Amino acid sequence: MIVKLTGSTSFLVTLLFSLCENVAAYDLHHKILAPFVKIGGGYYFIERNLQKNWFDAYESCRRLQAELITLETEDELRLVSKYLTQNNIFDRYWTSGTDLSEQGKHVWFSNGQPLSSQLWYSGEPNNKDKKEHCDELGNRIKDKPGMNDLDCNSKIGYICEIHSEEHCSHGH
Numbered sequence: 001m002i003v004k005l006t007g008s009t010s011f012l013v014t015l016l017f018s019l020c021e022n023v024a025a026y027d028l029h030h031k032i033l034a035p036f037v038k039i040g041g042g043y044y045f046i047e048r049n050l051q052k053n054w055f056d057a058y059e060s061c062r063r064l065q066a067e068l069i070t071l072e073t074e075d076e077l078r079l080v081s082k083y084l085t086q087n088n089i090f091d092r093y094w095t096s097g098t099d100l101s102e103q104g105k106h107v108w109f110s111n112g113q114p115l116s117s118q119l120w121y122s123g124e125p126n127n128k129d130k131k132e133h134c135d136e137l138g139n140r141i142k143d144k145p146g147m148n149d150l151d152c153n154s155k156i157g158y159i160c161e162i163h164s165e166e167h168c169s170h171g172h
């Protein structure tokens with residue numbers, strides 16, 4: 001009985017996993033809005049050509065039922081950066097990091113959790129000219145990943161992230 005249950009559960013997990021391999025965001029008419037690429041355990045939409053301020057970028061991700069990228073671990077930073085480098089698109093991208101609510105206290109706007117101090121480029125965050133409150137994943141040093149606080153009105157690319165469980169439960 002226990003063996004049987006375990007067997008069918010793992011089958012279900014496998015099925016769910018395979019159904020979620022190719023993820024895309026759809027509009028009401030089931031037209032594909034954006035394809036997400038799988039990197040490690042996450043799904044990401046990388047926009048490099050349309051440069052937007054932080055708020056516009058966040059809204060764009062929400063329209064895809066996603067959020068600006070949240071780098072929960074250094075591993076995620078490493079994997080995403082490796083993908084960008086391998087595809088020759090290592091550039092500057094908005095993340096969900098911000099200290100708009102409390103100066104100097106950078107949190108991921110997607111989940112309210114603090115940013116790891118390990119993610120920053122050295123000397124950052126520096127709140128240059130007292131107007132840097134949104135956090136980018138940057139290319140300050142060629143192919144070396146790191147974070148920097150930047151003026152939220154700066155227009156750069158952005159990366160949206162979607163969680164597979166959330167997406168799969170919506171049936172796409």
Ligand SMILES: [Ca+2]
Nearest residue numbers: 042070071072
């Ligand atoms: Ca993440």
Ligand SMILES: [Ca+2]
Nearest residue numbers: 126127148149
């Ligand atoms: Ca800065």
